[in-house]
Amino acid sequence: MEEREQKQKKEPEIGLQIHRLDHTISKRLRCGVAKAGVDEVSFMHGWLLRYLYENDENSIYQKDIEHYFSVGRSSVTGTLKALERLGYVYRESVENDARLKRVRLTEKGRKTHETLQSVIDGLDKQLVRGIEKEDIEIFLSVVEKIRKNIEQECKKKEEKG
Numbered sequence: 001m002e003e004r005e006q007k008q009k010k011e012p013e014i015g016l017q018i019h020r021l022d023h024t025i026s027k028r029l030r031c032g033v034a035k036a037g038v039d040e041v042s043f044m045h046g047w048l049l050r051y052l053y054e055n056d057e058n059s060i061y062q063k064d065i066e067h068y069f070s071v072g073r074s075s076v077t078g079t080l081k082a083l084e085r086l087g088y089v090y091r092e093s094v095e096n097d098a099r100l101k102r103v104r105l106t107e108k109g110r111k112t113h114e115t116l117q118s119v120i121d122g123l124d125k126q127l128v129r130g131i132e133k134e135d136i137e138i139f140l141s142v143v144e145k146i147r148k149n150i151e152q153e154c155k156k157k158e159e160k161g
Contacts, residue, residue, distance in 0.1 A: 014146070025123070032119040038112050040086065044069075044079055046120075049088060049113040052105045059094070060103050088112060 026043065033039050033046075041049070051068060052060060066076050080103065083089040088109035091101035105113070128136055 018146075025127070028126075029119070029123055032123060033116065036115050036119050038115050041088075041112060041116065045083055045086075045088070046113075046116045048079060048083065049105065049109055049116065052089065052103060053110060053113040053117075056105065061100055062103065065103065083109070 029043070030039070033041065047069065048065065051065065062073070062076055062080065065071075065080075066073055069076070080089065080091070084091070087106055089103055089105055091103055094100040094102055
């Protein structure tokens with residue numbers, strides 16, 4: 001009986017709840033993307049198209065993408081190759097450094113982003129329906145704190161070797 005009470009008093013499983021929420025949102029998003037006819041684009045592809053679209057006036061290189069999304073070089077390389085193969089992005093050489101390649105959206109990539117964005121906007125409206133603005137601000141603040149906690153823990157482990 002005492003062991004059972006201890007299990008009930010256990011801390012909430014935040015990670016599990018975040019995972020469940022992520023799964024539910026992903027499922028809903030896949031459905032919306034399929035309806036919009038752009039289901040060949042993965043979530044990572046969509047986020048990358050958005051990043052490039054929003055930074056069209058800036059020179060974006062692979063290292064910028066790695067940093068922004070906190071992912072490794074090989075992941076970004078694979079994603080960019082897939083997006084190039086599908087005709088969504090291209091890489092152009094930089095005048096002053098032949099080793100650098102600026103990542104740019106094609107017209108197809110631009111249009112696909114706009115379609116995806118309308119699906120995401122609809123989902124975002126659905127997610128916050130009936131939730132007070134203050135609660136959303138608290139949620140976003142907590143999410144940021146959780147992200148920072150994870151990053152700090154990872155840094156500590158990296159420093160220890």
